[in-house]
Structure formats: structure tokens, C-alpha cells
Amino acid sequence: MKLTLRLERRLTPSRALGFLIPVFSIVLALCFGAVLLAAVGKNPGVVYQKMFSGAFGSRFGLTETVVKAIPLMLSGLGVAVAFRMLLWNIGAEGQLQIGAFAAAGVALAFPQAPAVVIIPAMMLAGFLGGALWASIPAALKAKLQVNEIITSLMLNYVAIYWVEYLVYGPWRNPKGYGFPGTAPFSPAAELPRLGTSRVHLGLLFGLVAALCLYFILRRTKWGYEIRVIGENPTAARYAGISLTRNILMVMALSGGLAGLAGMSEVSGIIHALQRGISPGYGYTAIIVAWLAKLNPWAIVVVSFLFAGLLVGGDQLQISMGLPAAMSNILQGAVLFFILGGEILVRNRISLTWEK
Amino acid sequence: MTSAVPSVQMLVITKRFPGVLANDHIDFSANAGEIHALLGENGAGKSTLMNILSGLYHPDQGDIHIHGRRVALRSPRDAISLGIGMVHQHFMLVEPHTVAENVTLGLDEPRFLLNSGQIEQKIAALSEKYGLKVDPEARIWQLSVGEQQRVEIIKMLYRNADILILDEPTAVLTPQEARELFATLKRMAAEGHTIIFITHKLDEVMAISDRITVLRKGRVVSTVFTSATSKQELARMMVGREVFFQVTKSPWRGGQAVLRVEAARALSDKGLPALKGVSFAVHEGEILGVAGVAGNGQRELAEAITGLRPLTSGEVYLCDRRITNQNPRQILDQKVSHIPEDRLGMGLIPNLSLSDNLILKGYFAPPLGRGPFLDQKAIDAHCRELISRFEVMAPGPDSSVKLLSGGNLQRLLLAREISCCPRLMVAVHPTRGLDVGATEAVHKMLLEQREEGAAILLISEDLDELLSLSDRVAVLYEGEIMGIVPAQGAQVEEIGLMMAGTKRARPAEVAA
Incomplete structure (x- = not known):
């Protein structure tokens, strides 16, 4: 007798399990983290409790979580729309940087302009900047079949170093005591904030973007084309849907949303362009989009949860002296366990005794 | 002829896949020296049963006895060591390697040095003995499909298989x-081998087998001696009801040329010439059948006409308007419909809903699309109408297409392609893999379109289908048309010769 384990495909994936398994996966990821924490001599229970209260337990924590959710949401939505069409845009980070650069350029060029002019102009510049940056890998993909994963990823470094060059060099604030950053924007170029908190209008951009994306995908001809290409590119070609045009347009939308995230960071939070405007939002956005299964509304929710993880992680560094890498490990573990759990949503395990 | 103990005995075999009972308490036995046909429609469980016998699947229940001994088959390796070999529909050969290398692939001997002389001698002896002509030094890609099949058979004989299973070998x-x-x-x-022959073609079964086991819906209907049965009876057992083999169609009324192809040349995916100057015309209310062995340019022809493959030279005209190398959207806008060979790979989108699939060719124009938006109401009405008119069996327009059966998938595809009132239909293997009932339905739909005056280019590998549906039959061989003959009174023998590359004596017909 021999016990054998086999995976059998579920005919219709269960809805309840589709919810329960990810939750269980997160618990497992936390257990995995707990082992590591215990290994470095910390009490996992205390650490998790501090993380949670740091992210959601106070007004400050909560608003900081919302602040960090905004760029995740915007670039997550951007990444998701490209992923829908099987375009692997890994370049949200660079598109965000270029969006921030373009918006900052507009703000610095017109310090006298009133808010009603300068804010929309910065939004447009941020969106177009990201869109154009994403169009480089898109055009290479559409015309020459160059793999967009490599090109979009590599352009991230170009974008980051371009911003660094500007803030150390030609755009550096002469009155900034050598700090790598531009002069502050005029108050008109700052996004309105909610009361005294740091939560800014970018939150609305994110929610509206989610609504638009949902509407585009469900109700428009363009969204239909994106869905068809994403599910079966051969059928799309057979139906006369232009792959070239859609690659260019979807990548532009994808990069534009990331660019808007960059704009909302410089205009809503930093009020200048400086080094390190993003702690890797563009990369975390990939995880967010994937965990949300590319659904726009789920991305909104998952952005808040992940932002909480970031804020809680900062808390660990400040109050418990744990390395920043700890929070990255937890992020990675969550993704890892959830992706692993996917197998169980789609398949069931059958254990049988074999003679 | 029959020894006391059957060489293969499968007892109460049951195999369940998620959602289907593929084999339901099947008893099957075959004797040494016998050609035993396993007959049934698609999905009857023939391949599942034979995959169990060749060690690929494990039965949930049931016993297998080989030459009277109970055996456990854990893998194809176990099966081959017991002398069971299977020739699959899709060959398992390494194209850049030689015949001899393929034959010895996976064997434990020779351990290190290939003694190619000795191997080639053994292969030559086998091919001599059984009339399996093939050059051991040839590389697989140089061989025709028929020769590749012989290599597969030699591979099994080389491993001393005395029980040989062939899955639809004549396709x-x-x-x-x-x-x-x-x-x-x-x-x-x-010579005493046991031959098990999987098929759904009745003529073949009558021509070659000694005994026949008929399966339907995972169960054995009956096992009969070929000498004691008839085609009609077998068909009834296979389908479960009376089947009529004759299709009735009115004679062609005559009409204008809808499609004209002139000296068309195109390349295959590998960049080799696939169409080498093909010319023909299809007229209103006419079905032009295209016969030929798979891979002689049929796919490329269909794709070149529908705009999916560029012509390197030559012209295509639709009702005297030049459509050469227009894009697929421009061509389908001129009421050209296309039933592609690969239903799920090209024609449909398995993960999307029925209605998303039904609007694939019409979403961009009114009434389904308005401005940049989709008109959900119009789409719903359109899809419900098509689903009921074409009798697609599905829970509703929102259910996913991948859950449909083969016959229903084809109904769905035809529903979409017929709903645009086509002037020209390009149908590629429209009944491949369908059971008898679904095939009848597809034939009926094609003939209805012919009655309506559509021109139909029907590409098929099934000669019986071509001869019964078509008005004329063209034969493609290596990218050239060997000849075009009227279907009525056509000689299968003559078409067969053209399929093998003999040009027709009177090429004047070609221009017809």
C-alpha cells in the first residue's frame, strides 16, 4: 500500500475558497515571518501588534497608510491594465519618476500661475510624461518584437538617474544648502489636503482612475479589445483587432497612471522634486496588481493593506530597531504564499491509497 | 487464430475525470493474431481506455491481464516492457534526428556508443518483413507524414511490442x-501480433478488422464479429439512433464567381513556400471542396484569403473587387466569414463568455457598438437570439465558453460566422473532432448557406464529407492544385492519386 497525493483540477473554482485561501495564505506568510523574527530574537506577537497599531491604530498611522496607498493604487491600476493584455510592464517605477519630473518641470516653470491652471497642467504633464516613457518599450515591442519586460525594467534605472542628475545638478535649489532637491513649488502647485492631515487630492485621482478603468474594461469597445487580446491574441488577430495600436495605447495608459502617481507625490507630499521620491512604489504596485487579480476595485483595497504593511514596517525600524529588510521580506512572503495558494483554488488535493 | 487466453484483457475498468465518467465498468479483450477495432464517437472513452492500457493513465478501478497474467501498469515504460506499444495521433518524434536515432531513443541499450550499423540493419529487417518502407538514415523532417507513422510503428516493433495500439492512424x-x-x-x-485500432470511420472498420468493440458514453455497447455486422448496425450502436449517410442537396443553379484566387503564392510559418501559384474560383451557391493530406497548404490558403497571411504574389478578388493583402477587418467587413481549423485557439476565446465570443466579429459597429461604447442591451438581445436559433446548449449568454462540448463550440462559432450573412464562407475542417450528430448539424448549416447563395470554400481531410457536400473538389498537394473535378461521379481513386502528387491529365479544368 502506498499513499499517493494528486492534484485534480476543479471544474469550477469555488468562490468561498477564492476568498478563504488568500486569507489563510497571509496567515501562513505571517507565521513564516514569525519564525524569522524569533530567529533574530524578537517576539513575533509583539512585533506584529506594533506593526498593526502603527499602521491602523492611530490617526497618524491611518492617514500615513492612506498617503502611501495613493501611489500604490495609481501605479497598481496602471500595471494591471497592461497585465490584462499580457503586456508585462515592469516599468511603473520609472514612469512614476518621469511623471514626477514632468509635473515638477511645469510647477517650476510657472511659479506665478494660479492653482486652477497649474494643477491641471501638472496632472497632464505627469500623465503624458509617464505615458511617453512607457511608449518606448511599447513601440519597441509593437514594431520590433523586443521583450517589454527587459526594456521597461531597464528604463527604470534611466529614469531614476535622470531625476538624480537634475536634482544634484541643473535643477538643484541654490538656497538648499546642498540638499539634492529643487526649490519648493509655489503654494498654488500644491495639491489640496484633507484638513490638517497629509492625505491629499491624489486619493480622489486613484478612486476615479479605478472607476474609469472598470468602466473602460466592461463597457467600451476598447476594453473589449483589451480583454480579447489578453485571453487569446490569435483570436484577436483573426477578428481584425490591431495588436500594434492596442500595445501602444494600453502601455500609454499604463505609464500615464504611474506618471500621475509621480505627479501626486511631488505635488501632494514633497512639494518639490528630490532624490528618492519613491521607495519603490512602482515595484510594490506589481505585487498589488497581482494580488488583486487585476481587478480595479480589488486594487483599491489591496493598496491600503499593502500601504499598511509599509507604514507598519517603518514603525518596526523606528521603535524596535529592526532592519528595513524585514518589512520587504514580509511583503515578499505574502506574495509568495498567496501565489502558492492559487494552486489550491484551482485544484483540489486527492489522497488515495494505492495497491 | 485465437489462442485459449486473450492477449489483452481489461476487466471492469472505470476512470473518472473531473465532471466526466470517461470509462464506466468497461470489459475489453483482444486476442493474438487479431485486428480489433475500438469504435466510438469522440468522447466515447476510446482513447482513455487505450491510454490506460499503454500506462499513461491509471484506472480508478479494474484489472488488466496481459497474456493471462494480472499486471500493474504504472507508466508507459511498464507497458512497453510487457510488449504494449501505442502509436499516438500526434507523433512523438524528434524532427532533426534520424530515423535510427528516433527508434533507439529512450532505450537503455546501447549504453554509450551507438552502433548505428547494427541498429540500421535491424530496422531494415523489420521494415522488410512488414512492408514498412523507410530509410533509417533519413531525418524525420524530411519524411512525409505517412513515413513518420511507419517510423512510429517500427519504434514499437523494435521494442518487441506484440500488442500494438493505433489511435486514428488513417487521419x-x-x-x-x-x-x-x-x-x-x-x-x-x-505473425501473431495483437492489433488494436481506434477509429470512428465505419468504412475502415469494415475493411480491416476481425472484431469490433463499440463504445458509447464510456460504456461498451457490444463486441461483434465484423463478418456478422453492417455499417448501418455499427452506426446505430455508436450513435444510439438511426443515422442517414446521404445528404440531399439541390443541383447547383449557377451564378457569378464570388471568390477568385489567381496564381497565389504565400509562405508557411517556417518561411518556406506553402502556396505555389494557386488559382481557382468559387461561385454563388457553390461549395468548392479542397482535398489534400494535412500540411499541403490548406491552412495557408484559408489564411491568405481571410487576410491573416500575406500573399507574396498573386491576387484575390471578392466579387471582382481586389482584396489581396487587405487586413482581416477590411475583409470580414465585406461579408467574408471564416471557420478556422483551430476552434479554441483562433476562433473562440475559451475564458470569455458566450456573448463576448458572439460579438467578436461585430462589436465595433452598430447595433452592437455605439461610438466608443458597447451597447449592452443590443448585445444581450443579439446573443440570446443566436443561442436559441442555433440551438447552442449552454446555461446562458454569460457562462464561459470553455465549459461547452465540442459540438456546441462549433455551433457557437457557426452561429457567429453565419449571422453576418456571408457572401463567402471559408470553412476549415468544420467537423473535425465532432461526433456524428454534431457533424450532421454542421453539414446542414453549410448546405443552408449554399441554398442562400453563399460561396463556400470547404477545406477538409474527410473525403466522404467533401464528396457529399461539395459541387466541385480541388486537390492540393505541396501548395499546388493538382486538379479540380466535379464531386458527382468523382473517382476516389483519382482523387487519391492527386493527393499523392499526380497531376490531373486534363489541366484545362483547373481554370473552370
């Missing part, structure tokens, strides 16, 4: 090649 052969294969199989049976 890729010309009638002449099929006859050669049958002669080989008869010789092997006379």
Missing part, C-alpha cells in the same frame, strides 16, 4: 497510404 494518410498501412497491419496480425 493523416491518403487513401493509398491507408491501404498500405492496412496491408502491414494484416501481415503483423498474421
Whole structure:
């Protein structure tokens, strides 16, 4: 007798399990983290409790979580729309940087302009900047079949170093005591904030973007084309849907949303362009989009949860002296366990005794 | 002829896949020296049963006895060591390697040094003995499909298989090649091999087998001696009801040329010439059948007409308007519909809903699309109408297409392609893989379109289908048309010769 384990495909994936398994996966990821924490001599229970209260337990924590959710949401939505069409845009980070650069350029060029002019102009510049940056890998993909994963990823470094060059060099604030950053924007170029908190209008951009994306995908001809290409590119070609045009347009939308995230960071939070405007939002956005299964509304929710993880992680560094890498490990573990759990949503395990 | 103990005995075999009972308490036995046909529609469980016998699947229940001994088959390796070999529909050969290398692939001997001389001698001896002509030094990609099949059979004989399973072996052969294969199989049976032959073609079964086991919906209907049965009876057992083999159609009324192809040349995916100057015309209310062994340019022809493959030279005209190298959207806008060979890979989108699939060719124009938006109401009405008119069996327009059966998938595809009132239909293997009932339905729909005055280019590998539906039959061989003959009174023999590359004596017909 021999016990054998086999995976059998579920005919219709269960809805309840589709919810329960990810939750269980997160618990497992936390257990995995707990082992590591215990290994470095910390009490996992205390650490998790501090993380949670740091992210959601106070007004400050909560608003900081919302602040960090905004760029995740915007670039997550951007990444998701490209992923829908099987375009692997890994370049949200660079598109965000270029969006921030373009918006900052507009703000610095017109310090006298009133808010009603300068804010929309910065939004447009941020969106177009990201869109154009994403169009480089898109055009290479559409015309020459160059793999967009490599090109979009590599352009991230170009974008980051371009911003660094500007803030150390030609755009550096002469009155900034050598700090790598531009002069502050005029108050008109700052996004309105909610009361005294740091939560800014970018939150609305994110929610509206989610609504638009949902509407585009469900109700428009363009969204239909994106869905068809994403599910079966051969059928799309057979139906006369232009792959070239859609690659260019979807990548532009994808990069534009990331660019808007960059704009909302410089205009809503930093009020200048400086080094390190993003702690890797563009990369975390990939995880967010994937965990949300590319659904726009789920991305909104998952952005808040992940932002909480970031804020809680900062808390660990400040109050418990744990390395920043700890929070990255937890992020990675969550993704890892959830992706692993996917197998169980789609398949069931059958254990049988074999003679 | 029959020894006391059957060489293969499968007892109460049950195999369940998620959602289907593929084999339901099947008893099957075959004797040494016998050609045993396993007959049934698609999805009847024939391949599942034979995959169990060849060690690929494990039965949930049931016993297998080989030469009277109970055995456990854990893998194809176990099966081959017991002398069971299977020739699959899709060959398992390494194209850049030689015949000899493929034959010895996966064997433990020779351990290190390939003694190619000795191996080639053994292969030559086998091919001599059973009439399996093939050059051991040739590379697989140089061989025709028929020759590749012989390599597969030699591979099994080289491993001393005395129980040989063939899964629909004639699907890729010309009638002449099929006859050669049958002669080989008869010789092997006379030598005492057990031959199990999976098929759904009744003529073949009557021509070659000694006994027949008919499966339907995972169960054995009956096992009969071929000498004591008839085609009609077998069909009834297979389908579960009376089947009529004759399709009735009115004679062609005459009409204008809808499609004209002139000296068309195109390349295959590999960049080799696939169409080498093809010319023909299809007229209003006419079905032009295209016969030929798979891979002789049929796919490229269909794609070149529908705008999916560029022509390197030559012209295509639709009702005297030049459509050469227009894009697929421009061509389909001129009421050209296309039933592609690969239903799920090209024609449909398995993960999307029925309605998303039904609007694929019409979403961009009114009434389904308005401005940049989709008109959900119009789409719903359109899809409900098509689903009921074409009797697609599905829970509703929002259910996913991948849950449909083969016959329903084809109904859905035809519903979409017919709903645009086509002037020209390009149908590629429209009944491949469908059961008898679904095939009848597809034939009926094609003939209805013919009655309506559509011109139909019907590409098929099934000669019976071509001869009964078409008005004329063209034969493609290596990218050229060997000849075009009227379907009525056509000689299968003559078409077979053209399929093998003999040009028709009177090429004047070609221009017709």
C-alpha cells in the first residue's frame, strides 16, 4: 500500500475558497515571518501588534497608510491594465519618476500661475510624461518584437538617474544648502489636503482612475479589445483587432497612471522634486496588481493593506530597531504564499491509497 | 487464430475525470493474431481506455491481464516492457534526428556508443518483413507524414511490442497510404501480433478488422464479429439512433464567381513556400471542396484569403473587387466569414463568455457598438437570439465558453460566422473532432448557406464529407492544385492519386 497525493483540477473554482485561501495564505506568510523574527530574537506577537497599531491604530498611522496607498493604487491600476493584455510592464517605477519630473518641470516653470491652471497642467504633464516613457518599450515591442519586460525594467534605472542628475545638478535649489532637491513649488502647485492631515487630492485621482478603468474594461469597445487580446491574441488577430495600436495605447495608459502617481507625490507630499521620491512604489504596485487579480476595485483595497504593511514596517525600524529588510521580506512572503495558494483554488488535493 | 487466453484483457475498468465518467465498468479483450477495432464517437472513452492500457493513465478501478497474467501498469515504460506499444495521433518524434536515432531513443541499450550499423540493419529487417518502407538514415523532417507513422510503428516493433495500439492512424494518410498501412497491419496480425485500432470511420472498420468493440458514453455497447455486422448496425450502436449517410442537396443553379484566387503564392510559418501559384474560383451557391493530406497548404490558403497571411504574389478578388493583402477587418467587413481549423485557439476565446465570443466579429459597429461604447442591451438581445436559433446548449449568454462540448463550440462559432450573412464562407475542417450528430448539424448549416447563395470554400481531410457536400473538389498537394473535378461521379481513386502528387491529365479544368 502506498499513499499517493494528486492534484485534480476543479471544474469550477469555488468562490468561498477564492476568498478563504488568500486569507489563510497571509496567515501562513505571517507565521513564516514569525519564525524569522524569533530567529533574530524578537517576539513575533509583539512585533506584529506594533506593526498593526502603527499602521491602523492611530490617526497618524491611518492617514500615513492612506498617503502611501495613493501611489500604490495609481501605479497598481496602471500595471494591471497592461497585465490584462499580457503586456508585462515592469516599468511603473520609472514612469512614476518621469511623471514626477514632468509635473515638477511645469510647477517650476510657472511659479506665478494660479492653482486652477497649474494643477491641471501638472496632472497632464505627469500623465503624458509617464505615458511617453512607457511608449518606448511599447513601440519597441509593437514594431520590433523586443521583450517589454527587459526594456521597461531597464528604463527604470534611466529614469531614476535622470531625476538624480537634475536634482544634484541643473535643477538643484541654490538656497538648499546642498540638499539634492529643487526649490519648493509655489503654494498654488500644491495639491489640496484633507484638513490638517497629509492625505491629499491624489486619493480622489486613484478612486476615479479605478472607476474609469472598470468602466473602460466592461463597457467600451476598447476594453473589449483589451480583454480579447489578453485571453487569446490569435483570436484577436483573426477578428481584425490591431495588436500594434492596442500595445501602444494600453502601455500609454499604463505609464500615464504611474506618471500621475509621480505627479501626486511631488505635488501632494514633497512639494518639490528630490532624490528618492519613491521607495519603490512602482515595484510594490506589481505585487498589488497581482494580488488583486487585476481587478480595479480589488486594487483599491489591496493598496491600503499593502500601504499598511509599509507604514507598519517603518514603525518596526523606528521603535524596535529592526532592519528595513524585514518589512520587504514580509511583503515578499505574502506574495509568495498567496501565489502558492492559487494552486489550491484551482485544484483540489486527492489522497488515495494505492495497491 | 485465437489462442485459449486473450492477449489483452481489461476487466471492469472505470476512470473518472473531473465532471466526466470517461470509462464506466468497461470489459475489453483482444486476442493474438487479431485486428480489433475500438469504435466510438469522440468522447466515447476510446482513447482513455487505450491510454490506460499503454500506462499513461491509471484506472480508478479494474484489472488488466496481459497474456493471462494480472499486471500493474504504472507508466508507459511498464507497458512497453510487457510488449504494449501505442502509436499516438500526434507523433512523438524528434524532427532533426534520424530515423535510427528516433527508434533507439529512450532505450537503455546501447549504453554509450551507438552502433548505428547494427541498429540500421535491424530496422531494415523489420521494415522488410512488414512492408514498412523507410530509410533509417533519413531525418524525420524530411519524411512525409505517412513515413513518420511507419517510423512510429517500427519504434514499437523494435521494442518487441506484440500488442500494438493505433489511435486514428488513417487521419493523416491518403487513401493509398491507408491501404498500405492496412496491408502491414494484416501481415503483423498474421505473425501473431495483437492489433488494436481506434477509429470512428465505419468504412475502415469494415475493411480491416476481425472484431469490433463499440463504445458509447464510456460504456461498451457490444463486441461483434465484423463478418456478422453492417455499417448501418455499427452506426446505430455508436450513435444510439438511426443515422442517414446521404445528404440531399439541390443541383447547383449557377451564378457569378464570388471568390477568385489567381496564381497565389504565400509562405508557411517556417518561411518556406506553402502556396505555389494557386488559382481557382468559387461561385454563388457553390461549395468548392479542397482535398489534400494535412500540411499541403490548406491552412495557408484559408489564411491568405481571410487576410491573416500575406500573399507574396498573386491576387484575390471578392466579387471582382481586389482584396489581396487587405487586413482581416477590411475583409470580414465585406461579408467574408471564416471557420478556422483551430476552434479554441483562433476562433473562440475559451475564458470569455458566450456573448463576448458572439460579438467578436461585430462589436465595433452598430447595433452592437455605439461610438466608443458597447451597447449592452443590443448585445444581450443579439446573443440570446443566436443561442436559441442555433440551438447552442449552454446555461446562458454569460457562462464561459470553455465549459461547452465540442459540438456546441462549433455551433457557437457557426452561429457567429453565419449571422453576418456571408457572401463567402471559408470553412476549415468544420467537423473535425465532432461526433456524428454534431457533424450532421454542421453539414446542414453549410448546405443552408449554399441554398442562400453563399460561396463556400470547404477545406477538409474527410473525403466522404467533401464528396457529399461539395459541387466541385480541388486537390492540393505541396501548395499546388493538382486538379479540380466535379464531386458527382468523382473517382476516389483519382482523387487519391492527386493527393499523392499526380497531376490531373486534363489541366484545362483547373481554370473552370
